[in-house]
Amino acid sequence: MSTGYVELHAASAFSFLRGASLPEQLTEAAADCGLPALAxxxxxxxxxxxRVYAAAREKGIRPLVGAEITMEDGSVVPLLVENRxxxxxxxxxxxxxxxxxxxxxxxxxxxxxxxxxxxxKRPCFASWTALAARSxxxxxxxxDEDGPLLRGWQRAGEAGxxxxxxxxxxxxxxx
Numbered sequence: 001m002s003t004g005y006v007e008l009h010a011a012s013a014f015s016f017l018r019g020a021s022l023p024e025q026l027t028e029a030a031a032d033c034g035l036p037a038l039a040x041x042x043x044x045x046x047x048x049x050x051r052v053y054a055a056a057r058e059k060g061i062r063p064l065v066g067a068e069i070t071m072e073d074g075s076v077v078p079l080l081v082e083n084r085x086x087x088x089x090x091x092x093x094x095x096x097x098x099x100x101x102x103x104x105x106x107x108x109x110x111x112x113x114x115x116x117x118x119x120x121k122r123p124c125f126a127s128w129t130a131l132a133a134r135s136x137x138x139x140x141x142x143x144d145e146d147g148p149l150l151r152g153w154q155r156a157g158e159a160g161x162x163x164x165x166x167x168x169x170x171x172x173x174x175x
Contacts, residue, residue, distance in 0.1 A: 086137025097124030
């Protein structure tokens with residue numbers, strides 16, 4: 001039995017304090033539910049990708065690669081890889097962001113506004129300019145409670161959400 005649903009934003013145990021299941025467990029659950037594909041997007045890295053890829057191939061489902069990228073404003077943009085260029089751009093974006101110094105407007109905790117000060121790992125702090133420069137071959141999702149649209153809405157209502165959408169559109173185009 002195959003459903004039309006595809007999980008596009010699962011987090012594995014490699015996303016510390018966000019996901020609890022190992023990549024193989026997520027893939028097993030997706031196969032048991034009859035999903036045709038599964039995307040695991042870990043925070044600021046493609047940590048689970050090799051294990052999801054191998055397990056999904058064994059189960060006959062399509063593995064989708066991606067990551068959640070923490071932006072300089074504290075929002076998180078989920079990205080899916082569309083092709084080889086997208087994978088290269090995602091890996092370069094993560095690498096470059098991890099090498100960047102933290103933003104200068106950090107809170108006393110050393111984190112940008114809205115980032116959990118108890119997080120075990122330092123987020124990437126990717127800039128919107130860097131994201132736009134590396135957007136080819138990537139598909140952006142609007143995100144969850146940490147996504148730019150909801151965070152924009154919570155901060156400034158409709159105008160804040162529109163501003164966040166404008167950033168995503170500038171980076172990825174209207175689609």
